[in-house]
Amino acid sequence: MALAAPLLRLRLLPLAAFVAVVSLTAAPRRAEAWGKQGHIIVCKIAEKYLSEKAAAAVEELLPESAGGELSTVCPWADEVRFHYYWSRPLHYANTPQVCNFKYSRDCHNSRHQQGMCVVGAINNYTDQLYSYGDSKSSYNLTESLMFLAHFVGDVHQPLHVGFEEDEGGNTIKVHWYRRKENLHHVWDNSIIETAMKDFYNRSLDTMVEALKMNLTDGWSEDISHWENCGNKKETCANDYAIESIHLSCNYAYKDVEQDITLGDDYFYSRYPIVEKRLAQAGIRLALILNWIFGEDKPDGNVIPLQVQ
Numbered sequence: 001m002a003l004a005a006p007l008l009r010l011r012l013l014p015l016a017a018f019v020a021v022v023s024l025t026a027a028p029r030r031a032e033a034w035g036k037q038g039h040i041i042v043c044k045i046a047e048k049y050l051s052e053k054a055a056a057a058v059e060e061l062l063p064e065s066a067g068g069e070l071s072t073v074c075p076w077a078d079e080v081r082f083h084y085y086w087s088r089p090l091h092y093a094n095t096p097q098v099c100n101f102k103y104s105r106d107c108h109n110s111r112h113q114q115g116m117c118v119v120g121a122i123n124n125y126t127d128q129l130y131s132y133g134d135s136k137s138s139y140n141l142t143e144s145l146m147f148l149a150h151f152v153g154d155v156h157q158p159l160h161v162g163f164e165e166d167e168g169g170n171t172i173k174v175h176w177y178r179r180k181e182n183l184h185h186v187w188d189n190s191i192i193e194t195a196m197k198d199f200y201n202r203s204l205d206t207m208v209e210a211l212k213m214n215l216t217d218g219w220s221e222d223i224s225h226w227e228n229c230g231n232k233k234e235t236c237a238n239d240y241a242i243e244s245i246h247l248s249c250n251y252a253y254k255d256v257e258q259d260i261t262l263g264d265d266y267f268y269s270r271y272p273i274v275e276k277r278l279a280q281a282g283i284r285l286a287l288i289l290n291w292i293f294g295e296d297k298p299d300g301n302v303i304p305l306q307v308q
C-alpha cells in the first residue's frame with residue numbers, strides 16, 4: 001500500500017504525547033490559512049467528487065455540528081490554533097529565500113523537529129485516517145479528517161510555501177487598492193473577496209458553481225495531471241508544495257515590494273491562479289479521501305476521479 005511507507009517518528013505518537021512534545025514550540029506570529037471562505041470553497045468542491053464509500057466514511061466521522069457537510073468544518077484548524085499551539089507550524093512551510101521546496105530542509109518547526117510543516121501534516125493525518133475501521137485505532141479520526149481537509153487547502157495557497165525571511169509574505173506590507181494589508185492576507189482573503197464582489201455577486205455558492213463549471217469545461221483536460229505526482233513520498237503533498245513555491249515566486253512575490261499599492265493589474269493577473277488553486281485543492285482532497293476510504297487501495301497508482 002503506497003501510503004503506508006515508513007512513518008515519521010512523530011507520526012507514531014498518540015495525540016497527547018504529540019501535544020506534550022511540541023507544545024512549548026515558539027512560532028512567529030503569522031496568518032495561518034486561506035481565509036475561511038477559501039477553505040469552505042475547497043471543501044465544497046471536494047464534496048462533489050467523493051466516492052460513495054468516502055462520502056459515507058466522512059459523514060460518519062464528522063461531528064454532529066457539521067450537519068453532514070464537510071465544508072462546515074474545514075476552517076476548524078484555524079479556530080484551534082491557539083488551543084493546539086503545537087499545530088501552528090503545520091499550516092505552512094518556509095524556504096530559505098529560494099524558489100524550490102525540499103522536505104528534508106524545509107519541513108520542520110522552529111525547534112527543527114522534522115515533519116512539522118504542512119506537507120508532514122498531510123502525510124501524518126492521511127496515515128492516521130488509514131486506521132478507520134480498526135477498533136484498536138487510538139487516533140481521534142474526526143480531528144484527523146478536519147486537519148487533513150484544512151491542510152490540503154493550505155498547501156495550495158502559494159504563500160503557505162513562501163520565504164522564511166518574510167514569513168510567507170506576512171511581513172510585506174502592501175495596500176490592496178486603498179486598504180492596508182499584508183501580502184499573505186491578500187492571497188488568503190483579499191483576492192477571493194474582490195473576485196466574489198466583482199464577479200459573483202458576493203455569493204460564495206455562485207463562485208463555487210463557477211469553479212465547478214470550469215472543472216467540467218476549461219480545466220477538464222488538466223485534471224488528469226492534477227491527479228498525478230512525480231515526487232511522491234506518502235502522498236503527493238510534496239509536489240503540491242513545490243507547485244506553491246513556484247507560484248509564490250512567479251506570481252505572489254513578483255514585482256511586489258514593501259508599501260506597494262496592488263490594484264487591478266495585480267488582481268486580474270493573479271486571481272486566475274487563486275481560482276485554479278482552490279479547484280485543484282478540492283479535487284485533490286477528494287482524491288486523497290477516496291483513496292483512504294476506498295476498497296482497493298492502489299499501489300502507487302491514483303484512481304481517477306469521475307468528473308461529470
Ligand SMILES: [Zn+2]
Nearest residue numbers: 032033091154
Ligand atoms: Zn491554515
